[in-house]
């Protein structure tokens with residue numbers, strides 16, 4: 001039987017098990033312990049973040065971030081539209097409403113000009129959002145400087161969803177470290193994983209201390225259980241933090257491997273008519289967490305969905321680019337989108353290819369051959 005080639009799977013290094021065994025040997029199995037502290041510190045060293053709190057998921061980190069900023073029922077929060085639902089869901093947990101913002105074509109991330117226009121307009125009617133959530137998609141940073149400037153001008157706090165972009169840079173610095181708060185994810189499909197987990201970072205020590213407090217049921221400093229605020233059970237376990245420490249040590253290798261996948265794909269398929277790869281913006285270094293391309297059906301001879309289904313028959317898993325949140329049934333009725341055509345087009349034509357750091361040359365070859373076989377002009381393939 002043909003081996004399935006999946007989109008993005010976990011890839012352990014040499015040290016993870018050692019750290020996990022250490023947790024077992026010392027009986028630190030709880031959501032406290034030395035691996036958690038070490039993981040947070042090492043994460044700060046790798047990303048240049050000031051302070052970090054390890055939590056149970058990227059979604060939990062976003063929920064905490066919005067809560068720390070004071071997002072409440074009735075507030076509006078500006079949010080990238082081209083992203084996974086987990087970016088916007090926590091806005092609604094707090095009773096607030098997302099207002100979506102379209103992407104630009106240079107990075108596929110939030111268009112800074114549209115953000116500025118939207119802030120101008122909302123300032124004019126006295127209805128500024130409580131926060132802006134910008135996403136760094138598929139391993140590439142958004143054009144963050146103008147976004148930071150626009151938020152700064154209107155004193156609107158910026159949260160960065162860098163769940164997909166650990167290991168990337170923007171002008172040499174890690175996405176997630178520019179705004180008031182940044183979040184990362186260690187879900188099983190991300191560039192490094194703890195099976196499930198996340199990180200909240202900020203340069204504000206007090207804010208991160210408050211995040212830890214809220215993530216551990218908001219217990220007041222009293223010997224009995226006393227609570228003056230509503231908390232959550234969002235802390236990462238010490239066992240999983242051990243996996244994270246091992247994974248951090250191979251992050252650079254994982255980035256290299258994923259960029260290598262992209263280069264192989266782009267070299268073999270980049271000249272096919274109708275195929276264009278996600279551009280790498282000049283301001284940054286992308287990890288190519290996923291290799292994404294767009295397909296022009298007329299020139300290529302098949303549309304994105306036909307390609308996806310043809311590859312599925314060959315046991316090759318691909319995914320359409322994120323369906324924009326303003327098109328999602330759960331948000332379409334309630335939530336406005338500023339622009340939207342770019343994200344809609346990227347969704348209609350965009351496909352993510354298998355991109356794991358553990359793919360073999362044979363795996364990549366199979367994907368390339370399968371796509372080439374669909375193209376109306378296979379002569380353009382060369383290796």
Ligand SMILES: *Cc1c(COP(=O)(O)O)cnc(C)c1O
Pocket residue numbers: 056057058059060083084086087135161163164184185186187196197198
């Ligand atoms: C994965 C992801 C999240 C959520 O992270 P979890 O750890 O799965 O909760 C949030 N935003 C984006 C853009 C993601 O890709």
